[in-house]
Amino acid sequence: MSSTTRQTLVMLRANLLGLPHRLAISVSMALSVALVVAVLTGFLAMAKGFEQALKGAGSPGVAVILGGGTNQETGSEISPDAIRAIEAMRDDLGVVRDAAGNLVSSREIVVPVDLRLAGDGTGRTLALRGMDTSGPSLRDGVRLSAGRLFRQGSREIVVGDRLAGEFPGFRVGDKVRLGVIDWTVAGHFSTGGSAFESEIWADLDAVRTGFDRQGQVQSLRLRLDSPTSIAPLKGALSAVTGTPLLAIAEADLYAAQSGRTADLIRLFGWPIALLMSVGATAGALNTMMSSVSDRTVEIATVRTLGFGRLAAFAATLAEALLLSLVGAAIGIATSWAAFNGWQASTIGANNAHMAFQLSVTADVMATAGLLGLAIGAIGGALPAFAAARLPLTAALRARR
Amino acid sequence: MTENLNHQPYIDLKGIRKGYRIGKESIPIFSGLDLTIARSDFVAVMGPSGSGKSTLLNMLAGIDSPDGGQLRIGSNRLDQMGESARSSWRAHNMGIVFQFYNLLPMLTAAENVELPLLLKPLSARQRRVRVEAVLDLVGLAGRGRQYPALMSGGQQQRVGIARAIVADPALLLCDEPTGDLDRTSADEVLAMLAFLNRDLGKTIVMVTHDPHAARQARRTLHLDKGQFSEQRSAA
Numbered sequence: 001m002s003s004t005t006r007q008t009l010v011m012l013r014a015n016l017l018g019l020p021h022r023l024a025i026s027v028s029m030a031l032s033v034a035l036v037v038a039v040l041t042g043f044l045a046m047a048k049g050f051e052q053a054l055k056g057a058g059s060p061g062v063a064v065i066l067g068g069g070t071n072q073e074t075g076s077e078i079s080p081d082a083i084r085a086i087e088a089m090r091d092d093l094g095v096v097r098d099a100a101g102n103l104v105s106s107r108e109i110v111v112p113v114d115l116r117l118a119g120d121g122t123g124r125t126l127a128l129r130g131m132d133t134s135g136p137s138l139r140d141g142v143r144l145s146a147g148r149l150f151r152q153g154s155r156e157i158v159v160g161d162r163l164a165g166e167f168p169g170f171r172v173g174d175k176v177r178l179g180v181i182d183w184t185v186a187g188h189f190s191t192g193g194s195a196f197e198s199e200i201w202a203d204l205d206a207v208r209t210g211f212d213r214q215g216q217v218q219s220l221r222l223r224l225d226s227p228t229s230i231a232p233l234k235g236a237l238s239a240v241t242g243t244p245l246l247a248i249a250e251a252d253l254y255a256a257q258s259g260r261t262a263d264l265i266r267l268f269g270w271p272i273a274l275l276m277s278v279g280a281t282a283g284a285l286n287t288m289m290s291s292v293s294d295r296t297v298e299i300a301t302v303r304t305l306g307f308g309r310l311a312a313f314a315a316t317l318a319e320a321l322l323l324s325l326v327g328a329a330i331g332i333a334t335s336w337a338a339f340n341g342w343q344a345s346t347i348g349a350n351n352a353h354m355a356f357q358l359s360v361t362a363d364v365m366a367t368a369g370l371l372g373l374a375i376g377a378i379g380g381a382l383p384a385f386a387a388a389r390l391p392l393t394a395a396l397r398a399r400r
Numbered sequence: 401m402t403e404n405l406n407h408q409p410y411i412d413l414k415g416i417r418k419g420y421r422i423g424k425e426s427i428p429i430f431s432g433l434d435l436t437i438a439r440s441d442f443v444a445v446m447g448p449s450g451s452g453k454s455t456l457l458n459m460l461a462g463i464d465s466p467d468g469g470q471l472r473i474g475s476n477r478l479d480q481m482g483e484s485a486r487s488s489w490r491a492h493n494m495g496i497v498f499q500f501y502n503l504l505p506m507l508t509a510a511e512n513v514e515l516p517l518l519l520k521p522l523s524a525r526q527r528r529v530r531v532e533a534v535l536d537l538v539g540l541a542g543r544g545r546q547y548p549a550l551m552s553g554g555q556q557q558r559v560g561i562a563r564a565i566v567a568d569p570a571l572l573l574c575d576e577p578t579g580d581l582d583r584t585s586a587d588e589v590l591a592m593l594a595f596l597n598r599d600l601g602k603t604i605v606m607v608t609h610d611p612h613a614a615r616q617a618r619r620t621l622h623l624d625k626g627q628f629s630e631q632r633s634a635a
Contacts, residue, residue: 003518003519003520003521006518007518007519010507010511010515010518013507014504014506014507017506017507018505018506297502298502298504301498301502301504302504302515303463303487304461304463304490304496305490305491305496305515305516305519305563306487306488306490306491306492306516306519307487307491307515307518307519308484308487309483309484309487392458392463392464393454393458393463393464396458396463396498396502397454
């Protein structure tokens with residue numbers, strides 16, 4: 001161990017042993033760091049949870065074809081002619097075909113439906129997705145958690161676990177009024193917590209009939225041979241005339257949607273956290289200045305004995321970093337206990353209600369923790385510099 | 401001023417100038433101060449408040465530097481050294497005893513004494529052995545684990561002396577070492593300083609207001625208006 005390290009450690013030890021004399025102001029510094037870290041963790045956990053819900057929904061092995069020049073299901077329309085043209089293609093499209101040589105696909109439509117809540121009379125807009133019976137099998141990781149799937153042509157729905165957990169009227173066998181029609185809940189499904197669990201699925205024709213959207217298809221989902229097969233499919237679609245068609249990997253579709261909203265959440269979270277950080281940094285600066293002021297004679301004494309400026313600087317900075325580390329740990333632990341797994345909801349894709357869980361992941365903790373340490377480093381730098389530059393004669397005179 | 405001609409001066413000050421600025425006004429402390437002190441001498445410096453005793457001690461300790469002139473201790477020109485070099489010089493050549501002990505209250509007596517040894521390439525065991533030896537030398541054997549707050553003023557000052565000599569420096573600077581002690585404790589401390597000078601050959605420069613303390617030194621210098629006059633020199 002080098003001499004400077006030994007000097008730093010002994011000065012740091014003396015600083016920390018002297019903390020009880022500055023307990024209130026040191027605790028206040030740690031708590032202000034904790035508050036900033038907790039707030040930032042909350043926002044980042046929200047963005048992360050939203051991202052995870054949407055990214056979990058998308059598979060790179062599934063292509064989504066959209067029409068009408070949009071890259072979202074809302075506003076997309078694919079004409080029956082275009083669908084027939086795609087289904088008639090016999091070339092190798094990079095798409096999985098069944099035993100009869102037909103494309104493994106699902107035509108889909110998403111209808112926003114208002115659900116009136118029994119308790120407070122307020123309403124929620126939910127996403128009702130009409131799909132072919134092959135639709136559920138085109139979702140990776142989907143499984144029935146209760147009941148069964150909807151039957152073709154019937155007014156039956158299957159409800160995502162998140163919705164079923166959030167709204168009491170979605171028990172299997174319940175009748176639910178969506179639009180002007182009563183639908184029977186046939187089952188619940190799980191997709192591992194992804195955004196699909198905030199949807200209601202039903203037969204495509206039943207949805208189109210119930211909401212007067214005969215013949216309408218917003219998206220066509222196709223199972224790809226492999227994730228790289230999206231390129232030949234795009235090439236093949238350029239041969240379809242009449243309407244511009246866009247093929248996009250399902251994973252990319254949801255990643256783009258999650259990116260926009262998550263960025264928005266972060267856009268709110270970071271400025272708030274940074275503004276609070278300014279206050280916390282001022283607090284840290286005050287605390288550490290007070291610490292240096294309290295230790296003026298001690299610092300001057302050891303400097304007179306031959307301790308270096310670097311040790312005085314490093315020990316003061318290390319004290320600030322340790323206090324902010326304690327604060328960051330408290331902030332992370334508090335926000336983890338309070339937020340991790342907490343159910344939240346927002347307006348997601350298709351302008352419908354989307355539920356997700358806040359997720360305090362390792363990278364969220366690391367980012368928020370680093371902000372806490374940055375507060376300590378910035379707040380401690382000036383006092384550390386003051387400790388290193390302490391005029392020894394004046395400092396020693398303080399006790400003469 | 402007389403000089404011990406049998407020895408090469410250990411401390412040699414020539415034409416030292418030092419002043420302080422208060423606003424636009426410059427207040428001179430020394431305007432051409434000369435001083436020589438032989439190795440293993442024990443010099444007491446007395447003088448009225450504001451005469452420059454502490455400024456002189458600070459310059460000898462290398463925590464303040466002269467505005468002009470030469471300040472040599474041993475073979476080192478302190479007036480030509482930078483802050484970092486003077487810091488290193490202090491660590492290896494000088495021990496200092498403060499009036500108010502300046503012990504770190506959160507460290508034990510042994511940990512306080514160990515501080516100067518942290519600047520040397522010694523193992524933890526080697527440091528512990530030296531700390532125990534020097535605590536024994538100052539009559540505090542077995543008291544190493546005590547915190548300063550639980551010790552009397554005399555004991556604290558002995559810890560301060562132990563800290564000053566643990567690294568075996570040639571020069572010991574003492575700033576009013578008995579100024580905060582009762583007569584009995586002061587006599588113990590003075591006896592210890594005399595022992596360190598007489599038996600271990602330490603060169604000691606002691607600033608004091610106390611004529612009784614000054615009588616323990618071999619020489620007493622009186623500092624007034626920036627100049628020395630020698631009042632007493634031991635036979």
